[in-house]
Every structure is written in structure tokens, then in C-alpha cells.
Amino acid sequence: xxxxxxxxxxxxxxxxxxxxxxxxxxxxxxxxxxxxxxxxxxxxxxxxxxxxxxxxxxxxxxxxxxxxxxxxxxxxxxxxxxxxxxxxxxxxxxxxxxxxxxxxxxxxxxxxxxxxxxxxxxxxxxxxxxxxxxxxxxxxxxxxxxxxxxxxxxxxxxxxxxxxxxxxxxxxxxxxxxxxxxxxxxxxxxxxxxxxxxxxxxxxxxxxxxxxxxxxxxxxxxxxxxxxxxxxxxxxxxx
Amino acid sequence: xxxxxxxxxxxxxxxxxxxxxxxxxxxxxxxxxxxxxxxxxxxxxxxxxxxxxxxxxxxxxxxxxxxxxxxxxxxxxxxxxxxxxxxxxxxxxxxxxxxxxxxxxxxxxxxxxxxxxxxxxxxxxxxxxxxxxxxxxxxxxxxxxxxxx
Numbered sequence: 201x202x203x204x205x206x207x208x209x210x211x212x213x214x215x216x217x218x219x220x221x222x223x224x225x226x227x228x229x230x231x232x233x234x235x236x237x238x239x240x241x242x243x244x245x246x247x248x249x250x251x252x253x254x255x256x257x258x259x260x261x262x263x264x265x266x267x268x269x270x271x272x273x274x275x276x277x278x279x280x281x282x283x284x285x286x287x288x289x290x291x292x293x294x295x296x297x298x299x300x301x302x303x304x305x306x307x308x309x310x311x312x313x314x315x316x317x318x319x320x321x322x323x324x325x326x327x328x329x330x331x332x333x334x335x336x337x338x339x340x341x342x343x344x345x346x347x348x349x350x351x352x353x354x355x356x357x358x359x360x361x362x363x364x365x366x367x368x369x370x371x372x373x374x375x376x377x378x379x380x381x382x383x384x385x386x387x388x389x390x391x392x393x394x395x396x397x398x399x400x401x402x403x404x405x406x407x408x409x410x411x412x413x414x415x416x417x418x419x420x421x422x423x424x425x426x427x428x429x430x431x432x433x434x435x436x437x438x439x
Numbered sequence: 440x441x442x443x444x445x446x447x448x449x450x451x452x453x454x455x456x457x458x459x460x461x462x463x464x465x466x467x468x469x470x471x472x473x474x475x476x477x478x479x480x481x482x483x484x485x486x487x488x489x490x491x492x493x494x495x496x497x498x499x500x501x502x503x504x505x506x507x508x509x510x511x512x513x514x515x516x517x518x519x520x521x522x523x524x525x526x527x528x529x530x531x532x533x534x535x536x537x538x539x540x541x542x543x544x545x546x547x548x549x550x551x552x553x554x555x556x557x558x559x560x561x562x563x564x565x566x567x568x569x570x571x572x573x574x575x576x577x578x579x580x581x582x583x584x585x586x587x588x
Contacts, residue, residue, distance in 0.1 A: 210454065210457075235454065269457070269461055270454060270457055270458040270461060271458070272458065272461040272462055272464075274461055274464065277461075277464050281464050282464075284460070285457060285460035285461055285464065286453070286456070286457045286460065358453055360453055360454060360456075360457035361457075389453075390453065390454060
């Protein structure tokens with residue numbers, strides 16, 4: 201008899217609690233990112249968004265709850281092992297090696313087995329601006345170019361799960377739009393994307409689903425269309 | 440402009456690869472629980488304690504001076520005894536814990552099944568008293584389907 205059960209989400213956090221030492225930041229959150237979906241995690245400063253990504257990528261060990269990927273319990277697995285398996289994290293602050301050139305950074309992205317030629321082709325096709333500056337140190341690129349370089353890693357390395365932290369930080373709206381458009385194309389390939397963002401406007405346009413995290417708890421979750429009104433209250437503390 | 444280096448058809452294979460890689464991670468024990476580790480620690484401490492006691496005996500029996508024997512008594516005898524007791528406690532706690540957990544789940548399942556049978560019997564009784572035709576078999580099957588995992 202065919203298995204009619206829906207496939208498990210590619211990333212699922214269940215009753216997740218995590219923190220730093222004695223300070224608990226996440227107080228039992230539930231979040232699921234199905235295949236080929238972009239889920240935006242919004243919330244004000246200090247809500248625990250970065251901690252959520254850190255817990256999902258195993259950089260912070262949860263104190264309770266589970267992290268499941270494609271139905272497999274990976275709570276407590278090593279972050280390097282998860283990265284090798286296909287979990288790509290692009291942290292806040294670009295996630296590039298500032299003392300290496302663009303070409304050298306792209307070479308670093310071949311760790312998963314992608315050929316160097318393929319990585320550079322993908323990066324320069326999606327972001328032609330990078331080709332002109334391939335011999336420039338990444339630390340000397342503009343914020344937008346550094347972020348393009350960071351996103352190239354996601355585009356070129358075939359991740360199964362993509363975790364993005366504040367892609368728009370310090371960037372102009374046009375650059376952010378271009379970056380999100382490129383990220384969105386990954387959902388066509390079935391990549392599950394969890395995107396953390398403080399600035400809701402960008403995310404509401406590209407996300408398939410949105411969750412609002414306030415003080416370590418998910419206050420609301422659903423389609424972007426219904427979220428705009430809730431967000432102001434969530435950010436400004438209205439109950 | 441975007442270049443798609445893989446269409447939707449590529450990703451099911453990528454997901455299968457991902458799942459296989461994660462399953463390999465799990466089987467290598469990278470997600471072993473604290474319980475499992477403590478159970479193993481208990482199993483190791485018990486014989487280790489006995490070995491320490493034996494070493495203490497061998498050391499103490501090699502001298503007739505009480506002042507030289509006391510360190511062996513403490514480091515071999517007392518420490519070894521302590522390790523054995525702690526190891527036994529850990530082993531007992533965590534091996535029993537698994538069994539008792541299963542037993543509790545079994546009890547809960549049996550309770551649910553018993554409650555279903557009781558409700559079913561009461562419904563049949565009620566139907567009979569009211570002179571209604573009993574429909575208990577279908578209702579019981581529905582309830583059983585609801586309680587199954």
C-alpha cells in the first residue's frame with residue numbers, strides 16, 4: 201500500500217529550549233520548514249532569532265526539545281557534521297573570509313565536493329559584479345558585495361537546509377531585493393530555507409510562511425498576508 | 440537573471456542524500472543520549488572498583504607496617520568500594536529506567552483499551568435499556584482506530 205503520509209519537514213524544531221549558561225533564551229519553540237519553502241522568522245532585537253539558527257545548526261546545544269531534519273533526530277549532532285551533510289549557515293556579518301580574495305573565498309566553498317569551476321560559474325553568473333572584483337580581498341568589498349559572496353556559497357553548494365541570519369543588515373533596499381530574489385530561487389530546487397530578519401517588509405514579500413518570535417516564544421505563525429498587523433504589536437510589545 | 444543549476448527533479452535525490460547522511464551521523468552515535476553514557480559509565484565503574492580493591496590488597500599485603508598499609512586501604516579499598524557502589528547505582532538506575540518507562544507506556548495503553556471496552560459495554564447496556572438496536576461493534580472499531588499510534 202502506498203505511503204500517503206506527507207513527508208516530514210526538512211527542518212523541524214520541537215519544544216526547543218536553548219540558551220547560554222544559566223540564561224534561557226528560547227522557551228520551548230515549535231517551528232517547521234517544509235521542503236522548498238522559505239520561512240521567515242521575524243522579531244525584535246533580543247527575541248532569540250540568532251539563537252534559533254544556532255540551535256538549528258547545532259552551534260548551541262538545546263537544553264530541551266529536539267531538532268529534526270528530514271525526520272531524523274539530530275539534536276546534539278556536531279555542527280561540522282551537519283554542515284557536511286548539507287546544512288548551510290550564512291551568519292550575520294557576511295560569513296566570508298575577509299583576508300582572502302573573492303576567488304580564494306569561492307575556492308573555500310568547494311569543501312562539499314562541488315568543483316571549483318562550477319562554484320565560480322554559479323557565483324559570477326548570479327552576481328556579475330563579483331567577477332569584476334575577483335582579485336579583491338573580501339574584507340574590502342562593499343557590504344552588498346560581501347553578502348553576494350556569502351550567498352554564492354548557498355547557491356553553489358547544493359544545501360538541503362539553508363539558514364540565513366539578517367541578510368539585509370546594513371544594506372540598501374535594492375541590493376537586499378536582489379539578494380532575496382536569488383535566495384528565493386533555491387526553493388524551486390526544494391531547499392528548505394529559514395530566514396531570520398529584523399526588517400519585516402523584505403521578508404513578507406518573499407516568504408511562504410512567517411513566524412514571529414518575541415522573548416523566546418513564537419507569538420504568531422502563518423502566511424505573510426495575515427501578519428503585517430500582528431507585527432507592529434509584537435515588536436512594540438502590545439499583547 | 441538567474442541560472443538554475445538543477446531543476447525540481449534534482450532535489451528529491453539531494454534530500455535522499457541528506458537523509459542518508461543524517462542517518463549515518465545518528466548510527467555513529469553522535470546523538471547518543473546522556474542516559475546511554477551514564478549507563479556505560481556505571482557498567483565500567485563497577486569492575487573498576489573491584490580492580491582497585493584488589494590493587495589495594497596487593498599493595499597492603501606487601502608490607503607489615505600499618506602506616507604504609509593505610510594509604511593502600513584508602514586509595515584501593517575505600518575508593519574501589521566507592522566506585523563499585525556508584526557504578527552499581529548508575530547502572531541500576533539507567534537500566535531500570537528504560538524498562539520502567541516501557542512498562543508505564545504499556546500500562547497507559549492497557550488502561551486506554553480497558554476504558555474503551557467499558558465505554559462500549561455501557562453503551563450497549565444503554566441501548567438495550569432504551570430498546571435501541573446496538574451498534575457497538577462499529578463504535579468500538581472507531582475508538583480503537585483513534586487510540587492507535
